Amino acid sequence: MADCCDSPNRVVTGAQNTCPHCGAKGARVELTTVKALLTELALRQFEPGPHSFCPGATCSVVYFAADGQVYTTTDVRVPVWQKQPAGARRICYCFDENEASMAREVVETGRCGAVQRVRDHIAAGRCACEVRNPRGTCCLGEVMKAVARVESECSSEVEK
Numbered sequence: 001m002a003d004c005c006d007s008p009n010r011v012v013t014g015a016q017n018t019c020p021h022c023g024a025k026g027a028r029v030e031l032t033t034v035k036a037l038l039t040e041l042a043l044r045q046f047e048p049g050p051h052s053f054c055p056g057a058t059c060s061v062v063y064f065a066a067d068g069q070v071y072t073t074t075d076v077r078v079p080v081w082q083k084q085p086a087g088a089r090r091i092c093y094c095f096d097e098n099e100a101s102m103a104r105e106v107v108e109t110g111r112c113g114a115v116q117r118v119r120d121h122i123a124a125g126r127c128a129c130e131v132r133n134p135r136g137t138c139c140l141g142e143v144m145k146a147v148a149r150v151e152s153e154c155s156s157e158v159e160k
């Protein structure tokens, strides 16, 4: 899969880093992403240094730094779908592909074209995941998973 947001000079470290709140393994994020997504108030506390994203669904921490600083969902300018209940979560932050519109599309047309739409936008050079998506990476893989989830939920509802 093409990672539209990977810059060639990106530094990927193999260091294990765990969320100080929930112990989940963090995923390193670019500082550009953290700074773009923090609220004005939270950004005033920001110190440069390695930051990671906590993927824990029940943990309110979104970013944590090596020095122990944490930023929670209220410190981030957009809802973080990984920490929201399923159903209407925005998966693609650049072009607003969300579970509610995916489900509506499946009900109305029998399928969801979100993956192809996102692919087309990526090909057209429009995606801005590094400053819009709190995870800081291309959403395409997650959009594919979300469409599969929504389509299987909708088809099982029809069978009922």
Ligand SMILES: [Zn+2]
Pocket: 019, 020, 021, 022, 023, 024, 054, 055, 056, 059, 060, 061
């Ligand atoms: Zn956590």
